[in-house]
Amino acid sequence: MLIDLSFPIQPHWRYGFKSKQVSSFQNGDAWQITEFLMRSHWFSHIDFPRHTGLEYPDSEAFSLEAYNGKASVINVNREQIANYGITTADLQLASNGRKLEKILLIRSDWGLETSWETKEFWSNSPYLTDDAIYWILDQQPTAVGFDFPQDYSIRLLQERPVSPEEQKTHTILLRNNILLIEYLTNFHSIKGDSCEFFCLPLNLKHVDGCPVRVVVRNNED
Template sequence: MTRRVIDLSVPIETGHFRWTVERRLLKSHDTPGSYTQATWIGWPIHGFSHMDAGRHFQPGGQTTSDIPLDRCIGSAVVLDLTEAQENAPIPTELIERAGADLREGDIALLHTGWDRRASISEPRFWDTAPWMAAEGCRFLRSRGIKAVGFDFPQDRCIRDFVTGARKPALEENTTHVELLLHGITMMEYLCNFGAISRPRVEFVALPLSIPDCDGAPVRAIAIES
């Protein structure tokens, strides 16, 4: 059986205007007495491709220790939302049409192609993106999905966090309120959904084993076979 693996993860690189990435050599082959190279790296949990746990938005909510790994693995439907307009909510009708084949227990991958229209390392990615409305989230919830992945900054208010213009109210974090706090695992800042050639694939986004945390970095892949 032929198998194709597609990387859906944003590279963790220094120089991002929003997320500070600290990367340095602890020792190198040029270090006297060393025959190895070892790198230290640090960055925010909620930067780059990552998984949210309920604790991110809810005191006493689920942490990474509470989320079974099988919620991060499974059959995924790629929802073609590439008709979504920039700087506007994604129409619920478009989500309903694209998600017609969603079944209970599926993972929904929301493909706007925004990562190909703007670089995640540039302000435009954040301040002109489409976003999810509550009605679209409720449709996804009604289909019984267990997880969802986004290739765009999915809440409109994210741009306000980025610019620091204001502090949005809790309810403005639409996907977090309508999906995450209803037990749906969220994978944020994924990419490359456009490289997936089939409407249904196997999806894997395993979080790093960081106990009792509000989220964790993931390496997300799609498998076509």
């Protein structure tokens, strides 16, 4: 059985998503056709390094294998997870010395506590401390997925623009060609500490990012 880790694409206060029928049966058209407006970093999406600067590679530099395959789940959930800064010690304890796969999924279960549709999900989220980000860099994964807004400064986007230098996963990981798969959910449905991970953006050329449908299969299925 496949488990969907993607947010639904629907009206949301954080995004300007719009859709309309440009051809409909009600208007006497032969086909129903829908037009929609989306940006590359809305909802569940993948970041390519070009997102942070013109000198960094875009989507064409990465094969599907870079963000599909075996994934290790690192469960850092705790009783008080809101506004918690996840540290190297948390990641080390959760990984328990095991050999990690090339894709890492950092699990907080924050979405079980607070709905992603609320402002509180974004403003009170756990986040990665700088030392935790460097720990991930040291593991040299090809991609990392998160079920929470992983940079502390993401909450500041409700108030002002935020530069790449303020979002440390983007400067420390993404600029080192470790892809970020952001705003995922349902990590609690993954059994065990690893799974088969499928992440498929649209086949757009030379993009900085793209919405994705992400699903996993439990190893025992």
